[in-house]
Amino acid sequence: MRTIGASLLRALASAYPLILIAVVWEAVARAGLVRPVFLPPLSTVIAQLVPLAKDGEVVAPLAISLYRTAAGLAIAVTAGVCFGLLMARIRLVRWLLDPLIAFSFPSPKIAFLPVFILWFGIDHLSKIALVAFTCVFPFIVAAYAGATTVPTNQLWAARAMGTGNLPLLWRVILPASLPSLMSGLRVGVPYALVSTFTAEMIAGGGGLGSEMMLAQRYFETPTVFVYLLIMLAAGYLIDIGVLRLREHILRWHEE
Amino acid sequence: MSAAKIAVEGVSKQFDLGGNPVRALARVDLSISEGEFVSIVGPSGCGKTTLLCMLGGFIATDSGRMLVDGRPITGPGIDRGVVFQEYALFPWLTVFDNIAYGLREKRMPERDVCITAQRYIALIGLSGFERRFPRELSGGMKQRVALARTFAYEPGILLLDEPFGALDAQTREIMQDELLRLCGATRKTVIMVTHDVNEAVYLSDRVCVMSHRPGRIVKEFTIDLDRNANREQVVLSQAYTSIRNAVWLAVRQQVTLHPSHDP
Amino acid sequence: MTAAPVTPLRMLSRLLPFVLFLVAWEAMAKSGLIDPRFLPPVEKVASALVDLGASQSFYTDLAVTFGRALGGLALGAAIGIPIGAGMAVSPAIDGFFGPLVKATYSLPKTALIPLLILWLGIGSATNIVAVMLSTLLPFVVYTYHGIAGVPRILVWSARAMGVPPRRLLWKVMLPAAQHAIFTSLRIALGFSFVIAIAAEMIAAHSGIGKLMFIYGESGSYDYMFAAVAAIVALAYVADRITVGLSNRLLRWDDIENRLG
Numbered sequence: 001m002r003t004i005g006a007s008l009l010r011a012l013a014s015a016y017p018l019i020l021i022a023v024v025w026e027a028v029a030r031a032g033l034v035r036p037v038f039l040p041p042l043s044t045v046i047a048q049l050v051p052l053a054k055d056g057e058v059v060a061p062l063a064i065s066l067y068r069t070a071a072g073l074a075i076a077v078t079a080g081v082c083f084g085l086l087m088a089r090i091r092l093v094r095w096l097l098d099p100l101i102a103f104s105f106p107s108p109k110i111a112f113l114p115v116f117i118l119w120f121g122i123d124h125l126s127k128i129a130l131v132a133f134t135c136v137f138p139f140i141v142a143a144y145a146g147a148t149t150v151p152t153n154q155l156w157a158a159r160a161m162g163t164g165n166l167p168l169l170w171r172v173i174l175p176a177s178l179p180s181l182m183s184g185l186r187v188g189v190p191y192a193l194v195s196t197f198t199a200e201m202i203a204g205g206g207g208l209g210s211e212m213m214l215a216q217r218y219f220e221t222p223t224v225f226v227y228l229l230i231m232l233a234a235g236y237l238i239d240i241g242v243l244r245l246r247e248h249i250l251r252w253h254e255e
Numbered sequence: 256m257s258a259a260k261i262a263v264e265g266v267s268k269q270f271d272l273g274g275n276p277v278r279a280l281a282r283v284d285l286s287i288s289e290g291e292f293v294s295i296v297g298p299s300g301c302g303k304t305t306l307l308c309m310l311g312g313f314i315a316t317d318s319g320r321m322l323v324d325g326r327p328i329t330g331p332g333i334d335r336g337v338v339f340q341e342y343a344l345f346p347w348l349t350v351f352d353n354i355a356y357g358l359r360e361k362r363m364p365e366r367d368v369c370i371t372a373q374r375y376i377a378l379i380g381l382s383g384f385e386r387r388f389p390r391e392l393s394g395g396m397k398q399r400v401a402l403a404r405t406f407a408y409e410p411g412i413l414l415l416d417e418p419f420g421a422l423d424a425q426t427r428e429i430m431q432d433e434l435l436r437l438c439g440a441t442r443k444t445v446i447m448v449t450h451d452v453n454e455a456v457y458l459s460d461r462v463c464v465m466s467h468r469p470g471r472i473v474k475e476f477t478i479d480l481d482r483n484a485n486r487e488q489v490v491l492s493q494a495y496t497s498i499r500n501a502v503w504l505a506v507r508q509q510v511t512l513h514p515s516h517d518p
Numbered sequence: 519m520t521a522a523p524v525t526p527l528r529m530l531s532r533l534l535p536f537v538l539f540l541v542a543w544e545a546m547a548k549s550g551l552i553d554p555r556f557l558p559p560v561e562k563v564a565s566a567l568v569d570l571g572a573s574q575s576f577y578t579d580l581a582v583t584f585g586r587a588l589g590g591l592a593l594g595a596a597i598g599i600p601i602g603a604g605m606a607v608s609p610a611i612d613g614f615f616g617p618l619v620k621a622t623y624s625l626p627k628t629a630l631i632p633l634l635i636l637w638l639g640i641g642s643a644t645n646i647v648a649v650m651l652s653t654l655l656p657f658v659v660y661t662y663h664g665i666a667g668v669p670r671i672l673v674w675s676a677r678a679m680g681v682p683p684r685r686l687l688w689k690v691m692l693p694a695a696q697h698a699i700f701t702s703l704r705i706a707l708g709f710s711f712v713i714a715i716a717a718e719m720i721a722a723h724s725g726i727g728k729l730m731f732i733y734g735e736s737g738s739y740d741y742m743f744a745a746v747a748a749i750v751a752l753a754y755v756a757d758r759i760t761v762g763l764s765n766r767l768l769r770w771d772d773i774e775n776r777l778g
Binding site for chain 1: 333339505
Binding site: 014015016018023031038095097099103104106107111113115119149190192197209212213215216219220221222226227228229231232235236238239 | 531539555613614615617623626629631632633706711712715721727730731732733745746750755
């Protein structure tokens with residue numbers, strides 16, 4: 001009993017800056033030092049969550065954003081892994097794709113959003129396309145790195161046991177690349193979330209980002225804060241989810 | 256006279272390392288009969304591992320021929336099983352799945368795969384470890400799994416590249432006897448590369464000594480020891496000691512012939 | 519490490535995929551499979567690009583965006599690097615900022631833009647602050663790891679030679695952490711462009727992000743594509759310059775340390 005209390009106290013103590021900020025926030029807002037349209041009290045923000053949820057303006061937009069993120073990620077992972085593996089194994093593919101990838105790597109992918117909106121409109125597809133395009137790069141790099149660092153002996157052992165060149169890709173190279181791919185996932189997932197929210201803020205079409213912009217336009221500051229906190233929570237929980245996934249998938253990996 | 260199981264005729268190999276050509280092998284000739292256990296020893300860097308990799312079909316020859324059952328080697332194949340020094344186990348597969356890998360590649364029915372794999376796991380004394388991953392195993396255990404994995408699908412030829420090199424002395428001795436036991440039942444043709452002369456003499460029917468780089472076979476020793484005797488009797492016997500000394504001397508001569516060369 | 523020499527043949531070989539890309543683009547555009555509005559042919563985009571290159575207002579917009587990005591970047595570095603360094607040397611500072619870093623790690627920084635618009639209105643202030651906030655984290659984290667990762671032995675031997683604690687930071691730790699700081703610079707540079715353009719797209723009166731949307735809304739798609747191409751090229755050049763500069767500076771310091 002005592003240890004639970006002690007560890008809880010320790011957790012709270014280590015989070016003291018956050019508590020401090022929350023307290024200062026509440027105090028400053030309540031004291032009227034700032035106009036509520038700029039900084040509503042924290043308590044008001046939290047209270048705002050309830051009516052929003054009741055009006056269906058929390059779960060539905062969140063679900064839309066998450067759907068777009070997931071769909072875009074699915075495309076990015078599939079395409080990225082395929083390109084990365086092929087680049088690692090076939091010299092022609094590497095020669096063809098490497099300069100193009102290196103050239104577009106540093107570019108702000110958000111600059112392509114107008115193109116995607118032109119092609120796909122302002123509903124789901126343009127957001128999914130942006131997510132896919134932004135996130136494919138870390139996965140190509142991760143798949144390529146993973147595939148090119150498979151120990152040669154493992155490749156040779158598999159071939160000696162009868163694995164052909166093509167099955168080698170998914171029987172040996174892909175599993176051996178999983179650690180690298182999971183690192184890519186850790187980078188790619190936050191990118192995907194950011195891209196979705198940003199695209200929604202810019203182009204509208206539903207989702208948390210566009211709801212947030214709407215609230216801002218009507219100066220509904222508590223609502224803006226609520227969405228901000230939801231995005232923060234979503235990002236945090238998803239990151240934990242990715243970590244757990246990584247632990248499970250890589251349970252065989254020597255750290 | 257029966258044709259050799261494995262024939263190496265005038266094989267040479269040269270590597271280009273960053274613009275500098277390195278001659279690894281120079282006209283190697285070797286003939287191995289079916290069921291023979293042959294060890295290849297020699298100074299570090301003499302090309303013995305290269306030779307083994309070529310026999311495995313992983314590296315191509317520059318000149319000369321390599322034949323198995325009279326047919327040239329064109330690539331890796333399930334007739335030649337390989338055990339590498341660093342085990343080359345698949346880290347994402349359990350002990351069971353590693354050993355079952357070759358069996359599944361042969362399209363064996365899953366039930367037979369299970370039975371065979373379990374049999375080998377028991378044979379190497381790792382019952383109860385089926386679901387463990389390689390990272391949970393010691394070096395000796397990993398090596399046993401590597402051996403079992405290659406033995407399980409029963410290739411006619413075994414190529415061993417310093418299979419016990421990474422193990423401590425005691426484990427190495429245990430594994431050598433394990434190998435003899437696994438080989439004992441089925442008369443496989445075995446080619447083993449090792450830098451340990453003691454091990455070569457203990458295990459083999461024939462020991463080939465390779466020259467310093469560029470390597471070729473300079474001396475061959477036929478070993479005739481009583482394999483039914485236990486380890487103590489064999490190692491302490493006069494026959495073993497004299498052959499071992501002769502082999503060691505032959506290798507030593509190769510080492511001292513080129514003292515300034517880097518290994 | 520011997521790198522292959524950069525011969526004209528090699529350069530040509532690296533450029534060929536781009537040529538193929540353009541050929542494929544042209545083929546797609548002219549094939550009639552796609553509405554020509556959605557994919558203007560290469561020559562139209564190229565001529566639009568030339569127009570932009572000759573247009574003063576385009577450069578003005580570019581300068582505005584670049585200025586915002588680099589301004590925010592500089593602020594982010596000026597604040598982030600000291601915080602990261604402080605966290606690495608002082609447990610008290612780490613105790614305060616550590617949880618903050620962890621908490622905001624998963625926050626998409628563009629989510630702060632609507633809030634910033636509320637506070638600062640639409641304009642450069644919002645953009646620069648947004649860029650600054652998003653580049654803070656890379657600078658803090660990389661500087662922290664760079665300095666915290668300095669081998670103890672270096673620190674101890676410097677102390678043994680009588681270097682006082684403050685100079686320790688300057689003379690031993692920062693140089694050792696340089697590599698990490700330059701890496702974070704490269705990453706932060708990428709972020710800064712993205713956030714600057716995103717902020718402009720969300721709400722702005724000027725800048726290249728806004729410009730692209732104006733082209734989009736007015737149907738001047740070839741100019742829109744040209745602007746995208748220009749941004750991609752400029753970002754690449756900026757990245758190369760950063761890498762080149764970092765390498766140059768790091769190399770000089772290595773030599774200096776060896777001689778000094």
